[in-house]
Amino acid sequence: MKLDERKQEILKAIINNYFETALPVGSRTISKQYNLGVSPATIRNEMSDLEELGFIIQPHASAGRIPSDKGYRLYVDMVMQLQKAEYRKLVYLEELKASAGRIEDLLKSIAKRLAEETNYATLISTPQYKKTRIKNIQLVEVNSQDLLVIVVAERNQVKDYLIHLEQPINQELLTRLSVCINSELRGMSLEDIDLECIRRIKGNDAQERRIMTEVLDVIFKAIRQMDEADIFTYGASNMMKLPEFQDVGKASSIMRALEQEDILEDIINTTFESDDGNVKIVIGEENNIQDLKDLSLITTSYHINGEKAGAIAIIGPKRMDYENTISNLRMLIKDIDELLTQLSQR
Amino acid sequence: MKLDERKQEILKAIINNYFETALPVGSRTISKQYNLGVSPATIRNEMSDLEELGFIIQPHASAGRIPSDKGYRLYVDMVMQLQKAEYRKLVYLEELKASAGRIEDLLKSIAKRLAEETNYATLISTPQYKKTRIKNIQLVEVNSQDLLVIVVAERNQVKDYLIHLEQPINQELLTRLSVCINSELRGMSLEDIDLECIRRIKGNDAQERRIMTEVLDVIFKAIRQMDEADIFTYGASNMMKLPEFQDVGKASSIMRALEQEDILEDIINTTFESDDGNVKIVIGEENNIQDLKDLSLITTSYHINGEKAGAIAIIGPKRMDYENTISNLRMLIKDIDELLTQLSQR
């Protein structure tokens, strides 16, 4: 059996109608509301075929039809093809840019704003870098016994730690230690640093060894933190307004899923790894997370200095407004990459 | 009418039973399950009195009774009085202490852990200080045109910003600027700094003015960020497991409330302001947040260096396990204050 033009039209009509009502769609409704020039009976025959082809599902014997994941997929692919790359700058970005100084804050604001605008849930990861390289390490004397260690790494990421020392220090000692650390560690990532290198840094003097041990400790901690990404969610409760989640069991399992870090990480990682610079759509069971089988994800990665750095996901019902959401995200990602790159180079 | 001993017993029985079942409690149930030595009829009379006194409510004509906010309040006050200060160290604190380096991370872990252990929702604010005072400002040259500004403030809080400059700088210039800034700003809080002071810092040299303008900008930003507190929630979806929130409308309004920043801020601020070193309980409509009228809050403040710094709240149903939760929180707060003080002094 072939999916001819009329079948496609009918499928589109079913999906469109279901998108509006969240209710199974019958043959009579379609015949009346979309003038395809055929009677309900004919449409019934076609619908029977569509069901056989796997594009629609009948929840029970005398109900109308609803789209299957395969049906949604076909529809979404059609939408994506048709969509022209009409570009308009997102107004709120300018606003956010002005208020945010840090990359992380900007990303959070964007996700929050996106959740408000779309009325879906959003997910965002802070930049995740593997093997961040050390650029520069500064040791600064705060008091005579308080030492500030500042680690500057690639992309101008900065972390600092305050160390309280047993014995007093002086600037001359610090300068010497600083030169030594920098000459050994500059350009290194965490896994480049071996025991031999650590031995060389620590040196032989007992007092210096004590200080260096503490300093190295916080340097490693800093780099480890830079390598890691955080994930934030917004607008999860938007899901509970939707008619398809009026069942407490369903709503509850969704809310729980959106609180579970491993699930969120899974979404972000999958997006991140399959990055090809485009917006991706995952419908229902296409992702393998059971608790999210009634949801769709629209995901994309963002980039800093042309390198992929993190991911954004919009989570909504399967009948979500793909067209608008996708185009929103497309535009966003275009501007955001530029903005983040600026921020990281400042 | 007086609340004599038997009435109290019956009230306690009603509350206890309601705590277990979340269902209205009838006179017969009480007579059977708690041997008070009187018949259901007598209990009915007493219940009628209790209702008149405002401690219990009858949801509808032929249902049993449920506690009113006033009834809960009486019960909670009794529990709080009885509770002996049996102190046991919370095991997980040691664990968390080991893994966390930053105050913020430690607080987050605690809130997360608390949500898991209690099966309620938790809320935590990062330390909020008003009028944070500047302790020390460092200007560090990263590259010839990149300047790192490090602001060290009271309680050893550190914030850093990287500034990209139009013209190159040298260490000698930086040292001069640094001395000038520190002599003017040390010990100041944001509101102490006036225009006159800013004028003095900026000086007369055009080049220096340009640099100083940018530097001051990020210093103000840093202090403003230190004064602000962030709020984090965990375990909100725990609420949806409870029988009293099986109604989607209720569940949804609760989830929405727990996402709204102003509501969370309200809870934290109220707790923070009424701090007297003790655990506080807010039952139902005792707080003036409509969306939380079906919930109770158990709240407390935590302290750093003996000064109140932030707040923790546990949010659960009105029939939550006050006794255990309170004693948990009491123990936690005892250890946590110490731990945070340690972390802030290191």
Next chain:
DNA sequence: GTTAGCACTCTGACTAGTCGAGTGCTAACA
């Protein structure tokens, strides 16, 4: 002051019936 008894009320579960929306199948039509 306590209790037994009774009439009453409300809820929830169950049943039966009706209505409307929808289907599939068949036979007739163009």
Next chain:
DNA sequence: TGTTAGCACTCGACTAGTCAGAGTGCTAAC
């Protein structure tokens, strides 16, 4: 051969009625 009208059938949603159970308030008796 594709399209359509007609018809029997199915299912879910709604309504009304019944019934048992849990609970109450009131009264009279202990």
